Amino acid sequence: MARAGLTTERLIRAGAELADEVGFEHVTISALARRFGVKVASLYSHVKSSHDLKTGIALLALEELADRVADALAGRAGRDALAAFAAAYRDYAREHPGRYAAARFRLDPEAAAASAGGRHAQMTRAILRGYDIAEPDQTHAVRMxxxxxxxxxxLxxxxxxxxxxxxxxESWSWIVDSLDTLLRDRTTP
Amino acid sequence: MARAGLTTERLIRAGAELADEVGFEHVTISALARRFGVKVASLYSHVKSSHDLKTGIALLALEELADRVADALAGRAGRDALAAFAAAYRDYAREHPGRYAAARFRLDPEAAAASAGGRHAQMTRAILRGYDIAEPDQTHAVRMxxxxxxxxxxLxxxxxxxxxxxxxxESWSWIVDSLDTLLRDRTTP
DNA sequence: GCGATTTGCCTATATGTATTAGGCAATTAC
DNA sequence: GTAATTGCCTAATACATATAGGCAAATCGC
Incomplete structure (x- = not known):
């Protein structure tokens, strides 16, 4: 019998595509096996469990999203950076709804530590460099x-x-605009 | 055999409690049947499906949340109303995480029409009455x-x-405060 | 190249959830 | 008290997760 050439990597990528097509909550080991034309049990050599697969997709999505945001932020500051960050974020979610949902999957601590979560936090803080906001306001602003x-x-x-x-x-633009004004007014000199 | 006294109402209430205990995504017909000490099939006389049960819990949560918000808004305006709305919202989510998650369950159009969703929209708009913001900015503000x-x-x-x-x-207070300032500045006279 | 080992996908099986069909007993109606 | 109804049951199907163990294809060692 010809082999399908399964790897953890390929399964996670296919899982991400499947998520975008049918929704992250409908990504199952079974559906993925069907997609590769193999039996369900075969996947268990490459992923430990359904939860493991979802974690993999979540990590991939977080990485991709961080890459996009990093790209968007490069060479920008202040209002420009804020708008670019916002656009990168929203565009990714619209192009890849399943992956975006995956990025919100609750990771266990080890997975979270190995994730691009830190990059995201760093980049959000980087935006605020254009606004001169000191701690703890900076953290408040990051959270906002x-x-x-x-x-x-x-929503x-x-x-x-x-x-x-x-x-x-238009609402999105209005909001980005408002946030820019707000952050400007919150400057702590 | 003694009857358990199941009704649609009781199942939905128990489902909501279960959601708060184990998470909305782990609310199943099976778990609910165990909780009542009856067989799984018995629930199907009272709820059409698992999806139907979840819809019921979602409608309950939306109703409860709307009641709380209405209570919080009564007799308040401007910054006060904004802070009360925010507190009601966040407190409900913390006291009832499962119900809160349920309130975010994607409803089909008929269910959405029969839901308290309209009340939520109305109440958010009511807050903005204290800020003199005309359309379309008002809609932008509601969305924000x-x-x-x-x-x-x-998050x-x-x-x-x-x-x-x-x-x-503290972040929450800071944000509510910031939003108040923002809305005040956005007044369209 | 060719045997030996590893690896990849298989069959088989157990468990859990969702859902429907049809049965019998407890309740209610008269 | 009999009859109609209703409530919970057993049984059966379908599909998802997960594990154990088998056979053949790929790869390693020479």
Whole structure:
């Protein structure tokens, strides 16, 4: 029998694609096995469990998202950086809804430590360098930015904004603009 | 054999309690049947499916949350109303994490129409009456408030803020304060 | 090249959840 | 008290997770 050439890497990549197609919550070992045309048990040589697979997809998504954000931030500061960060974040979620959901998968401590979570935190703090905000306000601001961006994307993806005619793109711009003003006013000299 | 006295109402209430104990994603027909000491099939006389049960819990949570927010907003305006709204929202999520997660369950259109979703939207708009913000800015502001509050609660619940020593309560106050200032500055006379 | 070892995917099996069909007993209606 | 109803049951199907052990293909050692 010809071998399918399964590897942990390939399974996680295919799992990420599957997540974007059918939703992260519907990514199963069974569906992945069907996709590769192999039996379910065969996957267990490459991933320890369903949870392990999901963790792998989550780590991949966090990495990809961090790469995009890093790219977006390169050479920008202040309002520009804020807008680029916001755009990178929202675009990723819209292009890869399943991966984005995966990035929000609750990781156990070891996985979290090995994740790109630290890069994300660093980059959010980097944005604030353009605004002169000292601790502990800086941490408050980091949390606020994370909350707005994540919250907006989450509500938008779950259809929360579809009951009003107002263009979500315009709301997004308005919000980024407002946050810029807010951070500027919060400067601690 | 003695009857257990199952009703749709009781199942949904027990499901909500179960959600708070083990997480909304672990609420299953099986677990609920165990809790009542009956066989799994017995529940199907009262709920159509697992999805139906989850929808019921989601509707319950939305209703409860709307009640709390309505209570908190009564007799308040401006900054007071904003702070009360924020507190009601966050407190509910912390006291009832499973129900809160349920409130974010994607409802199908019919269920959404019958839900307290409309009340939530109305109440968020009511807060903005204290700030004189005209359309379409009002919708932008509604979306921003929803995003920040939901995003913050979601990140806090998933442990996103546990890597820094800064007290989440203080960040929350700082954010509410910032939003108040922001909305005040955005007045459209 | 060719035997030996490793590795990859298989079959078989056990467990848990969701769901439907149909049965019998407890409750309620008259 | 009999009859209709309702509530919970057993039984059966389908699908997902997970483990154990087998056989053949790829790879290693020479």
């Amino acid at each position: 930015l994370g909350s707005v961006f994540h919250g907006y994307v989450d 938008e993806m779950s259809g929360g904004f579809s009951h009003t005619a107002v263009d979500p793109d | 408030l929803g995003s920040v509050f939901h995003g913050y609660v979601d 806090e619940m998933s442990g996103g803020f546990s890597h820094t020593a800064v007290d989440p309560d």
